Amino acid sequence: MNVSYFPGCTLKNKARDLDRYARQCAQVLGITLEEVENWQCCGGVFTTAKDEVATKLSSVRLLQAAKAKEQPLVTVCSACHNVVKQTNHAMQIDGEFAAKVNRYMADDGEYDGSTQVYHYLELLRDVVGYDTLKDKVTNPLKGKKIAAYYGCLLLRPSSVMSMDDPENPTIMEDMIRALGATPVVYANRNECCGGYVSVESPALAKKNSLAVVEDAKAAGADMIITACPLCRYNLVKNGADIPVVYFTELLAEALGLKEDANE
């Protein structure tokens, strides 16, 4: 199966592991990620104002590119996913906004909100299936206690993101189980790390990030996984004393694709 793929700005730079392992694992699972040509940065955050049009055009062009190839669009970064999915939703429900957007779309063709957007985790759960994933695991991560950190952007607003129960999600815990490890559930797994406020108020980001780490540790975790480069940065920079890794890296380890898997 071939799908359109949007890595986004950070996966081309500071979060190369998130991208590299996503591609390698998809290949093993029978999915080819075709990177959209000439993509532009999504902007990192979705602007909820209805009259913000220009800031959403890069996402619309991306969605249109996937539509032209009759493929679903797959994202990996939590922030990209949130921006692209919320933009797609606005194109579906807000006719006035969609009309304004389409005035900019002469070169690409009008876009109608019809592209299916998957986060990579949804691809694993809904397209590959966790039973199939389990069969492909060559290096089960037995004995590892892993805390899934969702943060804010993967799940909310749930009326749009529709990934999982926003207060009691299981999509990452089920993945952890399929990989042979033990998921650790803790209260702060869907609370915000502080996000971009770390440029203005490092103290706020530090407080929020450490609350996540301490909570995960108190629940017995020896590792935290995330899909978001900014979550990882905030947690690590603010002193996480257990490893914080991308979920694709964990996946690669279980699928035997990581060179240092036995370290």
Place this chain on the structure above:
Amino acid sequence: MNKSYLQEDLLRMSGVNPRKCMQCGKCSATCPAYDEMEYHPHQFVSMVKNGDIEPLMKSQSLYRCLTCFACVERCPRSVEPAKLVEAVRLAVIRQQGANRMTANDIPALLDEDTPQQLLVSAFRKYTK
């Protein structure tokens, strides 16, 4: 800007109807930036409803909202306070010379691990 026009503009931009709010305070109780805010999410809702917008436009609280959608998700009346905070912030930074951040500020913010996502997100929130 004329006050009633500004109020109308904020409601139109955000799509929020503050009259649905029953002031239960759940949005503020769940806000991860609560301690750093002068005006809290439920106050944004009531103050915009009452046309008391100037103090909000001058407040640092605008730049503390994380847009984590916790208040949007947990509001029992679907008021969606974060969208109102966003609208007030845009009303400020859309004014000439009111950018919160410029490209010149970036070098001082960088360390070797700074993800691009942090800078583009902050820029989108603080700059027009």
